[in-house]
Amino acid sequence: MPYFPAGPRRSRIGADDVKAPDFDYCRPESMADALALLSLHADDAAIIAGGQSLLPILNFRLAAPELLIDIGRLDELKQVTEDDEFVEIGALVSHCDLADSPLVGRELPLLHQAIDHIAHPAVRHRGTIGGSLAMADPAAELGACCLALDGAFSIVSVRGQRWVAAADFFKGVYETALQPDEILTAIRLPKPAPGTISIFEEVARRRGDFAMAGLALVAAPNNLRIALLGVADRPVLVEQTMTLLTNNPTAVDEAVALIGTEVDPLDDPTYPPAYRRHLVQVLLRRALSRLPQ
Amino acid sequence: MSTKHRRISLTVNGEAVAREVPVRLNLVDFLRHDLGFTGSHVGCEQGACGACTVVLDGQTVRGCLVLAVQADGCAVVTIEGGVDDDLREMFYTLNALQCGFCTPGMLLSSAELLRANPNPSREDIREYLSGNFCRCTGYQAIVDAVFTVAEARRS
Ligand code: FES
Numbered sequence: 001m002p003y004f005p006a007g008p009r010r011s012r013i014g015a016d017d018v019k020a021p022d023f024d025y026c027r028p029e030s031m032a033d034a035l036a037l038l039s040l041h042a043d044d045a046a047i048i049a050g051g052q053s054l055l056p057i058l059n060f061r062l063a064a065p066e067l068l069i070d071i072g073r074l075d076e077l078k079q080v081t082e083d084d085e086f087v088e089i090g091a092l093v094s095h096c097d098l099a100d101s102p103l104v105g106r107e108l109p110l111l112h113q114a115i116d117h118i119a120h121p122a123v124r125h126r127g128t129i130g131g132s133l134a135m136a137d138p139a140a141e142l143g144a145c146c147l148a149l150d151g152a153f154s155i156v157s158v159r160g161q162r163w164v165a166a167a168d169f170f171k172g173v174y175e176t177a178l179q180p181d182e183i184l185t186a187i188r189l190p191k192p193a194p195g196t197i198s199i200f201e202e203v204a205r206r207r208g209d210f211a212m213a214g215l216a217l218v219a220a221p222n223n224l225r226i227a228l229l230g231v232a233d234r235p236v237l238v239e240q241t242m243t244l245l246t247n248n249p250t251a252v253d254e255a256v257a258l259i260g261t262e263v264d265p266l267d268d269p270t271y272p273p274a275y276r277r278h279l280v281q282v283l284l285r286r287a288l289s290r291l292p293q
Numbered sequence: 294m295s296t297k298h299r300r301i302s303l304t305v306n307g308e309a310v311a312r313e314v315p316v317r318l319n320l321v322d323f324l325r326h327d328l329g330f331t332g333s334h335v336g337c338e339q340g341a342c343g344a345c346t347v348v349l350d351g352q353t354v355r356g357c358l359v360l361a362v363q364a365d366g367c368a369v370v371t372i373e374g375g376v377d378d379d380l381r382e383m384f385y386t387l388n389a390l391q392c393g394f395c396t397p398g399m400l401l402s403s404a405e406l407l408r409a410n411p412n413p414s415r416e417d418i419r420e421y422l423s424g425n426f427c428r429c430t431g432y433q434a435i436v437d438a439v440f441t442v443a444e445a446r447r448s
């Protein structure tokens with residue numbers, strides 16, 4: 001669940017509490033139909049797939065689209081494929097199918113580690129990678145993983161297809177590079193070089209809760225990348241710390257000190273910035289201790 | 294804006310059902326109010342508690358985070374559709390329920406776990422049930438019950 005700031009309390013308890021507002025619904029049979037519909041209704045429509053982020057938001061009435069376009073049954077977006085350089089994951093691959101994919105386990109073990117932290121089995125059965133990325137909750141795991149893995153996203157509309165790097169995709173809390181008429185259709189992740197080690201670490205109040213802070217580390221020979229989640233309005237790379245550790249992998253204390261200065265967590269009454277900064281430092285130390293010396 | 298409706302057909306606990314539903318109706322409300330399957334409960338309606346757990350096309354889902362229209366053409370199983378007898382009986386024997394509000398969700402989730410992993414550790418059980426809240430906090434007994442069933446099935 002996303003973190004929602006406390007609003008005015010509603011005093012009326014009735015059948016409509018925590019129910020979605022009214023909307024229209026359609027389930028196009030093809031991507032072409034979905035795109036045509038979306039271009040027609042762009043500003044008033046929302047794409048739904050698994051609905052594991054959108055439906056809570058509708059139930060809280062934080063959004064009120066007039067039309068839901070359900071792409072959840074477009075099977076062509078449910079494949080995981082590979083070539084020599086890349087693994088391509090369809091936007092509708094569920095968290096649970098990602099976790100069960102031997103190809104993902106072999107090439108992108110970071111994702112398998114991260115999925116353990118995403119909600120609970122019943123949510124992972126329906127939640128999709130594309131849905132999570134397009135929702136762009138700053139505490140979501142997969143955005144940070146795609147950033148650490150230097151991935152790119154396929155974005156289509158009736159106007160055509162374009163690729164956007166993960167680093168350019170996330171624009172803020174629930175904000176992305178997606179235009180109102182565009183759909184995220186696939187995620188392309190470069191296969192890490194042989195010998196690459198990837199590590200995912202997270203702190204949450206309870207198993208499956210939204211992260212207070214999380215860290216995705218991909219240590220390739222001569223190139224170490226670290227992305228953080230839950231500490232800014234979007235997943236972020238910590239470039240200075242990455243450069244330091246790429247040049248000097250044993251500079252653990254220095255890196256832990258540096259990463260604390262590199263993040264600027266949002267102010268939040270529950271977890272003050274200093275606390276999240278501390279968590280990031282703890283997570284980095286933990287992650288580095290898991291690297292073979 | 295007038296409420297939008299759609300006609301859906303699906304099977305619920307093996308029986309074919311067709312109904313006209315408001316598109317904003319969620320699956321668990323449809324099951325409870327339209328069909329009378331009140332075994333699935335409604336707690337938080339935001340995906341947090343697992344009281345609304347039902348099985349959709351063979352997988353547990355949050356009934357409050359699926360629209361009834363999204364279940365069109367699918368097979369839904371609720372606790373009324375039955376769950377492994379040994380598990381149900383062990384919950385009873387080991388007092389793994391007090392008020393029973395969480396129990397349908399706990400049973401369906403535990404049954405799914407034991408199908409995927411017949412040999413779970415207590416940790417695995419806790420992990421798998423982490424999305425099911427017991428407001429009576431009887432977790433210890435619930436884990437006992439699932440663990441004991443797994444042991445009994447092996448022997
Ligand atoms: S009522 Fe669905 S998870 Fe709580």
Ligand code: FES
Pocket residue numbers: 389390391392393394395396426427428429430431
């Ligand atoms: S037995 Fe009461 S909520 Fe679990």
